[in-house]
Amino acid sequence: MARRLFQDNPPEEADRILYPGCGAEAPFARAVESICREEGWPVPQGTAVESDPELFGRAKELKLRHVETCQADFLGPEMLRSEMAGPFDYVLGNPPYVPIEGLSEEEKARYRSDFEVAKGRFDLYLLFFERALSLLADGGRLAFVTPEKWEYVETARPLRKMVTSDRAHSLEGSPDGRAFYVEEINHVSEDAFPKLTAYPSVTTIRKVEEGAASEGETQIRRRDGSAGQAELPNGGESWAAAVRGKDLSGIETGLTLGDVTVRVSPGMATGADAVFVFDKEEVPESLVPEWTRPTVSGEELTEGGASDPKSVFACPYRIGGTLPAESELGAFGAWASQHRERLEERSCVQKGGKPWYAWHETPPMQDILRPKIVFKDIAKEPKFWAERTGEIIPRHTVYYLVPEEGVPFEKLLGYLNGPVAKEWMEAHCQRAANGFLRLQSRVLRKLPVPTIVSRERQGALAL
Ligand SMILES: C[S@@+](CC[C@H](N)C(=O)[O-])C[C@H]1O[C@@H](n2cnc3c(N)ncnc32)[C@H](O)[C@@H]1O
Known part of the structure; x- marks a missing residue:
């Protein structure tokens, strides 16, 4: 990372470098010293910032010659004062990854008011980006290693927008022209940073000098060893497709899965599956058939699809949903x-005020009791199964989509299981741990649908 920072841009006398969240070992500062020594470059003047008193103490003991180590909150107002305020010609770091659950109410409120990118369920590394970018000198360069997911998750939309949009829309007070240029995104191998489990990515960003021409494309390096150039979208949209190098423009038809389905939703949560779900051989006779409905779990789908589920729900709801x-x-x-006692303990009864015999969620019976397509929301590879009977109520571990009237079921199913849709999902869906894809309904609704599916639907609508 230090070499990338200095590539075609070696340090000069009096340049300054910032190490936010340097940790006890200050590995980046040490790398910079040894590279500069090897190359015969002047070592830039370093400022290392660490908030943890113990780690700060240990970093200070390293006695790195070019570094002034400060105990400070990199996200606090003190960073904007004194000599810590920059501007810096270089920033190099591995910011902390702390999800919103790890923050106090006071911290959340303060960050929300001080940072443009603190929106939704933000993570601290997004704020480290914003603060570090605000301290960069004109023409300065930053390299951060972070989880790759900020390239596509919804929460990181403001940061993506900040680093790709014009100066006028970027950090406050910048004159016209582009403010930042994402020079490179490097998806390094998963074992490159042992403690960073989730898909590490090294991003190099430059603050474009005032008046400089708009920059070109972003260099991409992928884990499979391939490389390429990408034009990152500049409105905050996901960069997933651009970074993964999939040209999917051929399937844009103007219609999406959301347009051709009545709903794309998770299956039903009862709040007490141990009570409401039976093996179909063991269901009490008194409930059959009036008060039972076949159901399918994620596990059953993997084993045998949705054609002959082994379990049933005890279901109090009428066919119309009441x-x-x-x-x-x-x-x-x-x-x-x-x-009754067990059912009354559920939060939907205690807090939600539902009748004790209701399910946690009210099933939208009119939609759910229709032929539908079912799938698992987390899967190694996306796979879709037909549930043609329209009788099965999927369990919470199964997602379902109900095609609109007139949409050719088999064609839609074939498309969803085909290579084009698969490629789109791999490019756009978030990744869970261990490389699995999350097929979130919000993302799936945006899947472009080919004209073969949409044309027949429109034909049906016209009739
Ligand atoms: C992921 S670690 C990286 C440490 C080091 N750069 C490395 O690569 O080994 C993040 C560091 O940021 C520090 N940190 C967390 N929040 C901070 C804050 N608000 N201000 C300054 N440092 C912070 C942590 O104590 C930790 O040392």
């Missing part, structure tokens, strides 16, 4: 009352 009054529950009521 929940009968307690006095109308009949055999269901007699059975459920044996579990």
Whole structure:
């Protein structure tokens, strides 16, 4: 990373370098010293910032000649004062990854008011980016290693926008012209940073000098060894497709999966599957058939698809979606009352005020009891199964999508399981741990749908 920082841009006398969150070992500062020595370059004047008193103490003991080590909160107002305020010609770091759950209410409120990128469920490394960019000198360069997901998650939209948009829309007070230029995105191998588990990426960003011409494309290096150039979208949209090098423009038809489906949703949570779900051989006879519905779990899908599920729900809901009054529950009521105590403990009853025999979520029966396509929300490879009977109520571990009237079911299913849709999902969906894809309904609704599916639907609408 230090070599990348100095590539075609070696340090000169009196240049300054910042190491935010330097840690006890200050590995970046040590790398800079040895590279400069090897290359015969002047060592830039370093400022290392560490908030943890113990780590700060240890970093100070390293007695690195070019570094002034400061104990300070890199995200606090003190960074904008004194000599820590920059401007810096270089910034090099491995910022902390602290999700919002790790922050106090006071910290969340302060960050939300002090940082443009502190939106939604932000993570501290996004704020480190914003603060570090604000301390860069004109023409200065930053290299950070972070999880790659800021390139595509919704929460990082403001940061993506900040580093790709015109000066006028970027950090406050900048004159016209582009403010930052993402020079390189390097998806380094997963074992390059042992403590950083989730897909490390080294991003190099330059602050464009005032009046300089707009820059070109971003250099991309991928984990499979391939490399290329990409034009990053500049409105804050996901960079996933650009970075992964998939040209999917051929499938843009103007229609998306969201347009051709009634819904794309997770299956039903009852809040007590241990009570409501039975093996179909073991369901109490008194409930059959009126008060049962076949159901399928994620595990069952993997094993045998959705054609012959082994389990059933005890289901109090009528076909139109209404929940009968307690006095109308009949055999269901007699059975459920044996579990009343357990069912009353659920939060949907305690806090949500639902009747004790209701499910945690009310099933949208009119949509769910239709032929549909089911899938798992986390999968190594996306896979979609047909549920043609329209009788199965998917469990919470199964997602389902219901095609609109007139949409050719088999064609849609074939498309979803085909290579084009798969490639799009791999480019756009978030990654879970161990390389699995998250097929979030919000993302899937944006999947472009080919004209073959949409044309027939439009034909049907016209009739
Ligand atoms: C992911 S570690 C990286 C440490 C070091 N750069 C390395 O690569 O080994 C992040 C460091 O940032 C420090 N840190 C966390 N929040 C900070 C803050 N608000 N201001 C300054 N340092 C902070 C942590 O104590 C930790 O040492």
